[in-house]
Amino acid sequence: MLRISCPWCGPRDETEFGYGGQAHLKRPDNPEALDDAAWAEFLFLRDNPEGPFVERWVHSHGCRRWFNAVRDTKTDRVIATYRPDETPPEAAKMVLKGQEGGR
């Protein structure tokens, strides 16, 4: 079981959290201007790296707030967690540079 540190509540068991997939996705400002390929990309294409990944979690059985985490998908080590309104920590910035959806 993972131990995940909620930025507001501190370290808790994984079972208290829900998962939200890739973080920092931005809904296109002008969806009707997109062609089918660009729209499909927004709907269906997610980064799926083996290694550090910037992702969203929600503390469902706690404060019920969303936050972001950097986790290694191979080792499951949670490298950092941070609030959505915070500037991402270095660990996240490094991953985001290579992350396609992170615009």
Added chain:
Amino acid sequence: MAQRATNLFSLARQALSHHRNWPRLWAAAEPRRHYQAIIIGAGGHGLATAYYLVREHGLSDVAVIERGWVGGGNTGRNTTIVRSNYLWDESAHLYEHSLKLWEGLTRELDYNVMFSQRGVLNLAHTVHDVREAKRRVNANRLNGIDAEFLDRDGVKAVCPGLDVSPTRRFPILGATWQKRGGVARHDAVAWGFARAASRLGVDVIENCPVEGFLIDNGVCKGVRTGKGEITADKVGIVVAGQSSVLAGMAGFRLPVTSHPLQAMVSEPIKPVVPCVVMSGQVHAYVSQSDKGELVLGAGIDRRNGYGQRGSFPVLEQEAAALLELFPAFSRLRLMRSWGGTVDTCPDASPIIGRTPIDNLFINCGWGTGGFKSTPGSGWVFAHTLATGQPHPLNAPFSLDRFTSGALIDEHGAAGVAH
């Protein structure tokens, strides 16, 4: 035809020497410089592809390149449920084609894959479940697939161990029943295809990770591996949980995400579960192995994960779900659990076809339920590689359905991870 792999006499003879002298099932191959076709990944799907490329399409010069060992991926880790009762026509045709191949597979490969058509129950616990189940039975029948709807007594008659009392929290109101479904021995499927392919001259190269592609002007010319560069006219990616990683090496993205999926077995007991039992509502699926162990599959861990292991609470949930169906199992001990990495697709259907790179093809996205389609998947993918075009059976499963919007949503029939 060379001698059979196993028979009563070879078993007896090998027993006398303590099973130390069994011959290799497939030749240990080292890569040549060039092949007509390279398949990446020696799981069931990759090996089946190579087999049918030679057998059905007459290629003479094929390699399967595997970073670990034959069948060490999801093929050797799954709960082996085989059925074809999917809802939509596209899936029904594909999975049924596969089921037909299963029915002759032991003979075709001359290797016992222990395919046991003991029947598959998909339980219905609510009025809505019942409606969905009946709709699926009707859809299956229209597609020529054997399917029946059983009421509560019918379910009890097929599997007396199930608690069908109406006082359960999730009472069993009925079930779909596919008699031709069942289970097979997963390792034997990988070994049987590897042996049969090797006998047809396919090089099965283990311990050889693919680390990149040779791509020239949008055309794939081969692969870079731990054992050097190998060129090929055509390359097929069949690596399940690693699909996004390989696609990344070739410079394109896939709509799949990789998740842990776990399974476990109990201590062996006397025969008590005569068929496969699945329930999407409580999320359990169980069958009993020939050794007597209950084989139990869990749901995916929601998070992305490549570690081939999941979290304990998922197993706990699976045990709870099993006890809802079979309270009598509450004192059974579990013997071991394990995990694989499954590549799930947004519409719970696979992707089989071309990629944005010419001469590079992909077969992935089978997620939690691709064991059942091992022979069929290899068969259509071999056609796709050999002719450069999808077979009508896999044409709807192209990568561009995510752009066109022609999704094949099988979340209902896929139901539980299986």
